[in-house]
Amino acid sequence: MSNxxxxxxxxxxxxxxxxxxxxxxxxSLTALRAERPIARLAAPEGAPGLWVITGYDLVRRILAxxxxxxxxxxxxxxxxxxxxxPAPVGDLTGLDxxxxxxxxxxxxxxxTVRRMNLLTERVTxxxxxxxxxxxxxxxxxxxxxxxxxxxxxLMICELLGVPYGDRDRFQSFTRVLSDAGTAEAQYAAFxxxxxxxxxxxxxxxAQPTDDLxxxxxxxxxxxxxxxxxxxxxxxxxxxDTTANMLALGTFALLRDPAQLAGLRGDPDLAAGAVEExxxxxxxxxxxxxxxxxxxxxxxxxxxxxxxxxxxxxxxNRDPARFADPDTLDLRRSAAxxxxxxxxxxxxxxxxxxxxxxxxxxxxxxxxFPTLRLAVPAEELSLRTDPSQVYGLHSLPVTWDxx
Ligand code: HEM
Numbered sequence: 399m400s401n402x403x404x405x406x407x408x409x410x411x412x413x414x415x416x417x418x419x420x421x422x423x424x425x426s427l428t429a430l431r432a433e434r435p436i437a438r439l440a441a442p443e444g445a446p447g448l449w450v451i452t453g454y455d456l457v458r459r460i461l462a463x464x465x466x467x468x469x470x471x472x473x474x475x476x477x478x479x480x481x482x483x484p485a486p487v488g489d490l491t492g493l494d495x496x497x498x499x500x501x502x503x504x505x506x507x508x509x510t511v512r513r514m515n516l517l518t519e520r521v522t523x524x525x526x527x528x529x530x531x532x533x534x535x536x537x538x539x540x541x542x543x544x545x546x547x548x549x550x551x552l553m554i555c556e557l558l559g560v561p562y563g564d565r566d567r568f569q570s571f572t573r574v575l576s577d578a579g580t581a582e583a584q585y586a587a588f589x590x591x592x593x594x595x596x597x598x599x600x601x602x603x604a605q606p607t608d609d610l611x612x613x614x615x616x617x618x619x620x621x622x623x624x625x626x627x628x629x630x631x632x633x634x635x636x637x638d639t640t641a642n643m644l645a646l647g648t649f650a651l652l653r654d655p656a657q658l659a660g661l662r663g664d665p666d667l668a669a670g671a672v673e674e675x676x677x678x679x680x681x682x683x684x685x686x687x688x689x690x691x692x693x694x695x696x697x698x699x700x701x702x703x704x705x706x707x708x709x710x711x712x713x714n715r716d717p718a719r720f721a722d723p724d725t726l727d728l729r730r731s732a733a734x735x736x737x738x739x740x741x742x743x744x745x746x747x748x749x750x751x752x753x754x755x756x757x758x759x760x761x762x763x764x765x766f767p768t769l770r771l772a773v774p775a776e777e778l779s780l781r782t783d784p785s786q787v788y789g790l791h792s793l794p795v796t797w798d799x800x
Contacts, residue, residue: 399633406438407438408437408438408439408441408761409430409434409437409440409450410439410440410611411425411426411430411436411439411440411450411527411707412424412426412475413425413427413683413684413784414426415780415782416737418588418778419681420723420775420778420780421649421650421678421679421684422715423460423645423680423709423711423715427450427709427711427712428452428712428715430450430452430711430712431452431709431716433712435451435453435455435456435696435699435716436449436451436453436456436696436697437450437693438698439448439476439707441476442454442476442479444774446474446701446703446704446705447689447700447701447703447704448474448476448705448706448707449698449700449704449705449706449707450552450706450707450709450717451706451708451709451713452709452712452713453696453712453716453718454713454714454718454719454720454736455716455718455719455780456604456695456696456713457708457709457740458713458736458737459512459595459695459712460687460695460706461685461687461708461709461736461739461740461741461743461744462701462740462741462743462761462789463496463651463693463741464690464754465689465690465691465693466499466687466688466689466690466706466782467494467687467688467689467690467696468491468492468494468687468743469484469485469492469688470482470483470484470485470491470492470496471483471494471688472687472688472689472690472764473686473687473688473705474688474705475613475705476697477784477785484649486630486631487623487624487626487627488501488623488624488625488626488627488628488629488630488631489631490502490505490631490743490746491635491743493523495742498661498742499705499742500629500743501624502617504614504617505614505746505774506746508610508613508614508617509610509746509747509749509750513557513574513610513756514749514750514753515564516555516556517553517556517557517753517772518557518606518753518757519551519748520553520756521757522754522757522761524552524553524556525549525757525758525762526549526761528544528548528552529545529761529762529765529766530550531544531691531766532545532765532766533543533766537772537795537796537797537798538772538794538795538796539587539794540794540795541645541648541792541794542576542641542790542791542792542793543573543792544643545644545746545758545762546642546644546645546793547572547573547576547637547645548569548650549640549641549644549740549754549758550637550639550640550641550644550754551568551569551572551637551638551641552569553563553636553750553754554632554633554636554637555568557599557609557610557611557632557636557750558595558598558609558610558611558629558632558633559598559602559607559608559609559610559611559612560598564594564598566799568591568594569588570587571587571588571590571591571594572587572591572633572637574586574587574640575587575588575591576637576638576641580799590764590788591633592626595626595629595633596622596626596629596707597623597628597632598611598624599611599614599615599622599626600615600622600625600626601752602614602615602616603615603616603625606653610632611625611629611631614628614636622776626760632687632747635673635745635746635747636747636750636751638773638787638789639669639681639751639787640680640751640754640755640788641789642678642681642781642787642788642789642790643679643681643751643755643789643791644676644754644755644758644759645790646681646788646790647672647679647755647759648759648762648769648793649724649771649775649778649790649793650675650678650679650797651675651730651759651763652770652771652795653771654776655724656752657664657726657727657728658763659743660728660729660762661728661759661760662762662763662764662767664788665760665764667728667729668756668759668760669752669756670730670731670758671728671759671770672752672755673731673732673733673735674726674727674730674732674755675726675728675755675759676732676735676737676738677714677720677730677732677735677737678714678715678726678732679737679788680709680710680711680714680715680735680736680737681737681788681789682684682737682787682788682789683709683710683711683787683788684707684708684709684710684711684741684784685707685708685710686705686706686707686708686770687705687706687708688703688704688705689701689703689704689705689706690702704705710736710737710739711780711788713736714735714736714737715785719734720732720735738751739758754781766795766797767797768795768797768798769795769797770795770796771793771795771796772794772795772796773794778790778792778793778794779791779792
């Protein structure tokens with residue numbers, strides 16, 4: 399078999415993770431990265447060319463290259479067997495310039511230092527309140543339900559200025575959305591939440607308060623539909639991600655007592671630890687881009703109309719970029735990781751997500767020095783659907799009462 403023939407042979411891809419190593423990327427991605435960091439996937443008859451990218455340098459290059467489109471309608475989805483529908487109004491991740499640039503600029507101008515400072519004060523209070531509630535309720539507890547989900551949900555309430563009287567209602571929708579309930583229940587909660595956010599956004603136009611949504615509402619730059627859409631998108635982008643980082647990050651720490659002890663003993667480690675957890679867990683595991691024109695990449699010829707699947711989790715474990723990449727090492731420099739993406743779509747909420755995690759992990763570990771899993775690790779319910787961010791449906795924990 400000639401080398402060229404071998405390199406062109408399309409591969410079948412499985413995104414299934416190994417049950418014994420649930421925090422590592424799928425073994426098939428790891429194997430591909432070693433052999434072919436850009437590989438052609440076997441595609442059904444009539445489908446455009448499909449590629450999977452697992453090498454750090456290539457993933458980073460694609461994310462910074464405007465010839466690779468974020469517009470969903472350019473993405474052929476192998477599981478759906480067709481192209482995706484265009485992005486809903488307000489969803490920045492599904493747009494290219496100039497539509498993306500316009501919305502991105504508007505939003506960037508509202509994630510101000512002042513706003514982030516206000517949110518830093520609130521996250522400390524919200525975290526303390528949730529830990530008090532967890533302590534009062536007593537062990538065992540589902541950490542997702544009592545802590546990992548409510549902290550970011552309440553922070554989104556702060557960001558959007560959801561009135562206190564509405565927060566229980568808001569939280570009940572978001573709880574349904576993030577659990578493993580029926581599709582019907584999720585769909586209903588999603589519709590109600592969307593309607594609620596549209597109403598809220600319009601109320602902010604009439605009566606602005608001190609929050610990001612009011613800033614957007616009064617800027618005069620967004621239509622009503624865009625305003626409601628952006629609010630819903632911010633909720634979608636900021637809640638599930640941060641909640642799953644908190645839950646999966648806690649699991650990663652609980653299964654690694656030496657790293658856990660290091661963080662507990664040294665609160666100054668929190669900022670670096672959060673970057674390493676982001677890299678190691680890479681919960682936004684894969685992304686897609688549509689190829690707009692013929693491109694040569696990594697020695698391969700990609701054609702206009704092809705689709706690339708970007709394995710961010712494999713890239714963040716690339717030994718060519720990070721030494722000993724499969725080891726969680728809270729003291730390493732994980733700078734340059736791609737867990738928040740890269741290029742023009744790089745996460746707009748990363749500062750907020752960092753603020754939440756830097757406060758929440760140490761506070762949880764300090765409040766509950768004996769925190770541990772309440773069930774064997776093999777029984778945990780992981781989010782295995784590759785279209786979702788990776789994480790846990792629930793995380794049963796227990797502790798000794800002080
Ligand atoms: C640990 C938590 C988070 C992770 C891992 C994460 C991850 C990401 C990633 C990978 C992207 C890029 C998507 C792409 O290139 O297609 C992104 C975009 C985005 N994220 Fe986050 N995110 C997190 C938290 C947040 C929070 C808290 C917010 C705000 C409330 C937020 C708002 C956004 C927005 C608005 C975008 C779109 C940016 C654009 O397309 O220009 N994210 N995020």
